[in-house]
Amino acid sequence: MSKTMPNKLHAFIDLDGTMFHGSQAIDGADRLIECLQEWKVPYLFVTNNSTRTPQQIAALMEKMGIQARTEDVLTSAQAAAMFIRDHYKDPFVFMIGEEGLQQALSDCNIRWTSDPSIAEQKQIDVVVQGLDRQFTYNKLEVASIAIRKGAASIVTNPDVQLPSDKGISPGAGTIAAAIQAASGVEPVCIGKPEAIIMQVALKQLECTASEAIVVGDNLLTDIQAGIRAKCLTALVLTGVTSKSSYASYRENSNDLPDYVFDNLEQVRLLFEQNYENNDTERALE
Template structure:
């Protein structure tokens, strides 16, 4: 880890489960701050703004500020703004995505033919949403998906994620989206650029082999798997086989991760 100068840290499953902090998460972030080790919280969640993510973390006792947060919405907005500054964009998503696109100087439309259809989690998605997306994409709009998560945990169990909605649009239109979030390297590239570091100088910390660790490997980062969420000691080998990669390091919990990441 001597070459690692910054960290990209996953949230749900790594630092917390829903509204409950995982043991050691607050201590880990405080140690990173004390040692002035640069990091970003990197999440596929496209619904929340950075301010809302930071508020959620602070409410559990984890130190955070909006500047620490890197979402798939921010990366999607940056990707489009770099390709087509000021482009007309149609949104199928929530407040975090809308704010990111507007702040990147993109023009939001639902009445004209857009250049891009950007879709994230959208809990108001309906048949009309699917029909509009199909019409726009058939009219020449590029299809951008914030993140491919098929399922999301909730207080009542698993619910459909952005990837499930994207699968419906892809099936109807016959067009595969540009995927921004993990396991795509696009989100990782956006995050390492924000840190001002190369991928080889950065480590990705996460609980999910098929998203967090795969994204880190795809981007050329070091990877630290923590067995605090999706990937466990019991399913680890199966998860690695499914992901088609292995992490650089494996930590049983966040206390073990702190020893590794904070050079103790």
């Protein structure tokens, strides 16, 4: 292990492929979360999903038997809204996205419209875009012209492929590619693998990067974001990464996780060990 274990771990836990698959909880997800609560480990569910609100995500998880409160969830849409709030002074925003992004902007008291005919009458300071299943040529045109005139271009998450019941559907990153092609401007990306979403998460839990561990199933998003934000990282082989795909990745990359776990019980044991070390230290004081 390259980094030292902090006295008290904080956890940023991925959702899809880490806590659940579709509408099915992954083995041990419920127990892991119960234990984190019992041991008072501060944690957030950090997801690139920008379409759902934290309320909707927490309700889905509760349905699967995993304890989740609205305030435990940080979506890329929320992180994007907080980023805009913290970096622009009273901006007017053209929003391309769904309910999750709409609510996140409103929660941050940001002025926005998703109507291209209203947007083109106004001075747009920021174009923010997530997955939008009502995306149109008109929205693309208004967004790219605004960006060419100087509006900032922000995308919630770069995922180009979205596994769905139909196969692989276009993700937010696919729409971002169209806007980039039309505007000539590369957007600021908020979600994993970028560090911004993790920096927002660190701020929310009021901890430093060396006190936080990113837990996720994807080397190219979760683990990469954790490494870029200088957090500890734990890969779990519960989702997109198999033992053999990890073995071949390891031969060709230097961006390796600090821990690799087969299942969520092993993740739980890591936190148990941290809790017990903590306990011993408290007893020695």
